[in-house]
Amino acid sequence: MVDNGRMVRQDRTLLPKSATGIQGLDEITGGGLPKGRPTLVCGAAGCGKTLLAMEFLIRGALDYNEPGVFMAFEENAEELSKNVASLGFDLVELSKKKKIVVDYVYIERSEIEETGEYDLEGLFIRLDHAITSVDAKRVVIDTIEALFSGLPNPNILRAELRRLFRWLKEKGVTAIITGERGDGTLTRHALEEYVADCVIMLDHRVTDQISTRRLRIIKYRGSTHGTNEYPFLIDESGFSVLPITSVGLDHKATDERVPTGIPRLDVMLDGKGYYRGSSILVSGTAGTGKTSLAMHLTDESCRRGERCLYLASEESANQIIRNAKSIGINLAPWVKKSLLHFHVARPTYSGLEMHLVTVNKLIKEFQPTIVVIDPLTGLTNIGTVVEVKAMIMRLIDLLKSNHITTLCTSLTHGGHDLQQTEIAVTSLMDTWLLLRDIEYNGERTRGLYVLKSRGMAHSNQIREFLITNKGIDLTDVYVGQGMVLTGAARKVQEMKEKAEAAVRREELERVKRELERKRLIMEAKINAIRSEYESAEEQLLASLKEQEMKEKTLAADSTVIAGMRKADTSANK
Amino acid sequence: MRVPAKTAKKTPTRSLSKSREVLCKSAKEESGGEIWNLRLYVAGQTPKSILAFSNLKNLCEEHLKGKYNIEVIDLIKNPQLAKGDQILAIPTLVRKLPIPIRKIIGDLSDTERVLVGLDLKATK
Numbered sequence: 001m002v003d004n005g006r007m008v009r010q011d012r013t014l015l016p017k018s019a020t021g022i023q024g025l026d027e028i029t030g031g032g033l034p035k036g037r038p039t040l041v042c043g044a045a046g047c048g049k050t051l052l053a054m055e056f057l058i059r060g061a062l063d064y065n066e067p068g069v070f071m072a073f074e075e076n077a078e079e080l081s082k083n084v085a086s087l088g089f090d091l092v093e094l095s096k097k098k099k100i101v102v103d104y105v106y107i108e109r110s111e112i113e114e115t116g117e118y119d120l121e122g123l124f125i126r127l128d129h130a131i132t133s134v135d136a137k138r139v140v141i142d143t144i145e146a147l148f149s150g151l152p153n154p155n156i157l158r159a160e161l162r163r164l165f166r167w168l169k170e171k172g173v174t175a176i177i178t179g180e181r182g183d184g185t186l187t188r189h190a191l192e193e194y195v196a197d198c199v200i201m202l203d204h205r206v207t208d209q210i211s212t213r214r215l216r217i218i219k220y221r222g223s224t225h226g227t228n229e230y231p232f233l234i235d236e237s238g239f240s241v242l243p244i245t246s247v248g249l250d251h252k253a254t255d256e257r258v259p260t261g262i263p264r265l266d267v268m269l270d271g272k273g274y275y276r277g278s279s280i281l282v283s284g285t286a287g288t289g290k291t292s293l294a295m296h297l298t299d300e301s302c303r304r305g306e307r308c309l310y311l312a313s314e315e316s317a318n319q320i321i322r323n324a325k326s327i328g329i330n331l332a333p334w335v336k337k338s339l340l341h342f343h344v345a346r347p348t349y350s351g352l353e354m355h356l357v358t359v360n361k362l363i364k365e366f367q368p369t370i371v372v373i374d375p376l377t378g379l380t381n382i383g384t385v386v387e388v389k390a391m392i393m394r395l396i397d398l399l400k401s402n403h404i405t406t407l408c409t410s411l412t413h414g415g416h417d418l419q420q421t422e423i424a425v426t427s428l429m430d431t432w433l434l435l436r437d438i439e440y441n442g443e444r445t446r447g448l449y450v451l452k453s454r455g456m457a458h459s460n461q462i463r464e465f466l467i468t469n470k471g472i473d474l475t476d477v478y479v480g481q482g483m484v485l486t487g488a489a490r491k492v493q494e495m496k497e498k499a500e501a502a503v504r505r506e507e508l509e510r511v512k513r514e515l516e517r518k519r520l521i522m523e524a525k526i527n528a529i530r531s532e533y534e535s536a537e538e539q540l541l542a543s544l545k546e547q548e549m550k551e552k553t554l555a556a557d558s559t560v561i562a563g564m565r566k567a568d569t570s571a572n573k
Numbered sequence: 574m575r576v577p578a579k580t581a582k583k584t585p586t587r588s589l590s591k592s593r594e595v596l597c598k599s600a601k602e603e604s605g606g607e608i609w610n611l612r613l614y615v616a617g618q619t620p621k622s623i624l625a626f627s628n629l630k631n632l633c634e635e636h637l638k639g640k641y642n643i644e645v646i647d648l649i650k651n652p653q654l655a656k657g658d659q660i661l662a663i664p665t666l667v668r669k670l671p672i673p674i675r676k677i678i679g680d681l682s683d684t685e686r687v688l689v690g691l692d693l694k695a696t697k
Contacts, residue, residue, distance in 0.1 A: 106659045113690030116625075116679030121616040121663035122648060122655050129652035151662070151678075 015222040018066075018138070018174040021059025022052070023364075024241030028217060028226040033198060038165050038175040040195040042186045043202030048213065048234055049178040051087065052202070053140040054080070055238050056176055058089045060138045061099035068138035069101045069130040069173075073146035076104040087238045101130045107150030114152045120160040124167060131173060139168065139175040148189045165194045186218070197221045203229070210382060212351040215241055231353025242357045251277070251401045253455075258370070258405050261296030264474035265448075268463065270456035274431055276369075277403040278454070279396050281376075281426060283410040284435030288446050289467050290409035291315075293433070294372045295324045295331065296472060297407055301370045302334035309368035310342045311359065313378040317342035328470045341366050347378040352391040355379070359395060363402055371399055376408040376425070389425060396428050430454040435465060438486050445487035448474060464490070609633075609641040610670035616663045617649045621680045625664040628681035636693050668692075 017031035026032050033039045033056070041049045057068035072080060080102060081091040094100040103126060131139065144161065151157055168175050177195050179187030186192045192199055198221065203214040214229040232241040257272040266273045274280055274297075282290045298308050312320060317335075320342070324331045334340035343362055347355070363371075373395075379388050399406045408429070426432055432451040437444055446465040450458045463474040464486040478490040485493050613629060615622035626645065633641045648655050648663070658667050662678035668691055677690040 103656065105661065107661065111674070111676050113675070113677045113686055114679050115677050115686040115690060116628075116682035117621055118662040118664060118679045119621070120661055122614065122660040122665065123662075125616060125648045125652045125663075126655045126660075129655070147661075 017223070018060075019064060020056050021063045022055055022239045022241065024230070024232065024360075025215075025239070028215075028230060028241060029198075029220065030223050030225055033174055033176070034220070034222065035174050036169060036172045037197040038168055038177050038195045039198040039200065040177050040179060040187070040192055041200050041202065042179045042181055042192075044181045044204060047202035047204045048232075048239070049180075049202055050075075050080075050142050051084070051234060052200075052239060053142055053176040053178055054084050054089070054091075055087065057100060057138050057140050058084070058091070058094065061094055066137035067099045067101075067134040068140065069103065069127070069134070069136045071127060071130070071139070071141045072102060072104045073107070073141075073143055076106075077102040086236070087234070088236055089238070098134050101134050101136070103127075103130050105146075107146060109150050109152075112151065118156065120147075120157075120164070123160075124164065127164075128171075131171065137173055139173045141175065141177050143178040143180060145179055145187065145189050145191065154189075161191070161194055207351075208382075210348070210351040212353045214353070231351075231357055233354055233357045240357055240361055242353070242360050251397075251403070253277070254403070258297075259300055260293075261298075261300030262293075262472050262474060264463065265472075268450050268459040268461075268474075269431070269453055270458055272456075274405060275455060276405055277400060278405060278430035279400065279428060280405070280407045280431040280433065281410055281429035282407065282433045282435065283412050284446075285412055285437055288435035288437060289465060289472065290411075290435060291320070291323070291374055292327055292467055292472055293435075294374055294407050294409060295320075295327070295329050297370065298340060298372060299324070299329045299331065299334070302331075302337075302339040305339065306370060307338075307366060307368040308334070308340050308370040308372065309362060309366055310340060310372045310374070311362075312342060312344045312374050313347050314375060315344075317344055326469065327467055327472070341368070347382050352379065352383050352387060356391060356395055356398070360398060363398070363404070369404060371404050371406045373406065373408045375411050377411045392425050393428055396425075426452075436462075438484070440485065440487075441489050443487050443489070447477065447484075447486060607640070607671055609637050609668065610644070611641060612644045612646060612658070612667045612669055614646050614648055614655070614658070614660045614663060614665045614667065617647060619663075622664050624682070625666070625680040628684070628687075629666065632681065632684060632687060636688070666690075 016035040017029070017033065018035040019026050019032040020029075041052055043049050054070065057070055060066040060068050070080070075083070077091075077095075084091055091100065091102070095102065105123070105126070127139070130136070144164075147157055148154065165175075165177075177191060179189070179191045181201075182188035182190075186199065186201065196219070199218040201216045201218050203216065205212055205214065213232050213234070215232050216229045217225045217227065230241050232239060254276050256276040257274065258276050259266055259273040260269070282293050284290050294310075298310060301308050310317075310320070315323070321331045321335070331340060335342070341362075343358075345355075345358075350358070359371075376392065379392070382388070383391065396406065410425075431453040434449040434451045436447045436449065438447050446467075447462045448465040449462050450460070452458075461479075462477055462484065464477045466473040466475060478485040478493050480493075480497075483493075611629070611633070613626060615625070629643060633643065646654055648660065654660075658665075658674075658676075660667075664678070664680060666677040666681065666687075668675040668677075675690055675692065677687060679686075681687050
């Protein structure tokens with residue numbers, strides 16, 4: 001199909017791949033090794049090439065039902081079986097079941113005399129016979145460079161090798177060819193000229209006494225692949241590679257919240273607690289209670305039935321449990337119920353990458369929803385600041401892409417500015433709780449700040465942080481008159497304030513009473529004046545009445561008198 | 574390709590076309606010597622194999638008259654036999670007896686080297 005001049009990719013034109021079954025490798029290679037083509041695995045001695053190849057074969061037989069042939073030039077079948085038994089694979093069993101055939105090719109230079117023209121048809125016949133005997137789809141040749149030291153004529157050898165790889169392609173088997181690293185070339189005898197479809201290099205470096213194994217895909221024709229160096233580890237369950245590229249920044253964000261285990265802290269965080277899947281940093285100087293905060297989260301989560309993984313690097317599991325008891329948190333039953341798993345390892349135990357791979361493995365096996373890393377700053381001992389920061393970035397990405405809520409504790413040293421953690425990872429964290437020592441007046445108390453919490457409204461007030469035998473308690477600090485006081489000083493100030501308030505109240509009462517009294521006096525006075533007035537009024541009225549009566553009687557009297565005086569003057573006339 | 578096949582038809586072809594053929598000359602007796610057991614591994618009828626066989630025959634007639642056994646094993650017919658003697662190159666001549674086992678690869682054109690390889694003193 002052609003569209004605008006470019007081929008529109010269809011599924012059947014993509015390179016078919018053969019899944020390796022090795023944890024992480026399939027992700028880096030985008031599905032596995034190229035099917036039906038040879039892959040070159042090169043590396044210095046002891047890098048794990050044989051084990052990688054063997055695991056490819058065995059997983060093919062066990063998981064993908066593809067039988068395989070292992071053509072060994074350096075170890076015979078018994079030695080190989082013993083070597084892979086440490087990875088947990090039973091080669092003998094698989095051979096019995098006709099899933100894997102091991103053909104040991106022995107070459108001894110001193111026994112061979114070259115007397116003319118020859119070819120390596122014998123090798124082809126053996127390989128062909130082995131492949132058809134189990135109907136193999138996977139082949140490992142380890143390591144064909146042994147032929148170079150065994151057979152005297154390199155030209156014939158090269159021609160035959162070219163023929164061999166073409167023959168393998170025609171056979172349609174997916175092959176792994178191993179080769180040892182040369183000086184300046186990928187393999188000692190330049191096998192990469194023939195096996196050019198896919199080249200993987202293994203590396204085993206030691207820096208500062210710590211060794212790390214790394215894997216790199218140098219070339220992969222016909223497919224995109226991760227191009228960085230990926231750390232891997234070999235342990236009792238085989239190979240694991242950590243595909244760091246696949247850990248990107250496209251994790252989902254959820255609205256769900258996780259309670260912190262301290263109700264007052266939940267309130268400070270918008271009332272609900274941490275976001276699920278977020279990263280939380282608790283930083284503070286020594287002894288401020290970071291681990292105690294972590295214990296609260298652990299306890300609370302396990303109580304809800306969620307699995308919690310506790311990565312400790314400074315204290316043993318038993319010590320942590322004992323310390324938790326002293327603040328009223330009992331972690332032992334969660335451990336019993338397999339809800340809480342401790343993984344304790346000193347940081348210097350292995351390199352940075354190894355820690356990453358180990359954590360990856362633990363997450364896959366245990367499937368926690370909460371991870372506590374206590375302390376994060378222990379990692380600074382095993383790398384430079386840049387390396388540690390890069391590793392922590394990957395670690396947080398890894399945890400976030402698995403929707404795991406992570407709480408990291410970080411130790412800051414008193415001398416530094418407290419806003420600056422030693423490894424400068426605060427930009428990776430969504431929530432940052434700062435525990436701070438407050439020293440005043442001969443005592444040292446702790447305060448908690450929520451310095452930042454992305455995505456939620458959080459309190460910007462400091463709270464006093466008390467560690468009691470019933471757990472952590474957050475109380476208000478005394479803030480007033482331009483001072484912030486905690487602890488005993490706070491109590492003193494509070495008492496002082498109470499006393500002052502009491503005095504003021506008293507005063508107020510007194511003034512009130514005074515006023516009341518004055519009012520009473522005023523009223524009494526008013527009453528007195530009124531009664532005075534009333535009595536005067538009464539008197540006046542009485543005298544007025546008297547006067548009226550007098551006048552009346554006077555008038556009557558004068559009429560009577562006039563009568564009596566024959567005041568009928570009108571009659572006289 | 575045709576020509577070599579024709580010449581081979583003369584004598585050795587028969588032995589090459591059969592899987593296991595033992596070309597015996599007179600057994601033991603002879604001058605105190607043990608019987609040399611020689612195995613020639615080939616992979617079908619190829620020019621190299623035919624050449625190797627004829628070279629071998631000539632050599633044996635010249636240096637080991639009367640006390641050798643030649644066995645020709647065709648790996649195409651019996652691939653599993655390659656494992657036993659650890660055969661990689663074709664053609665390969667294996668001296669089974671007398672011990673120690675010696676392996677000689679190539680079409681045996683270089684007679685000197687063959688003799689050295691077989692530990693036979695070169696006759697003048």
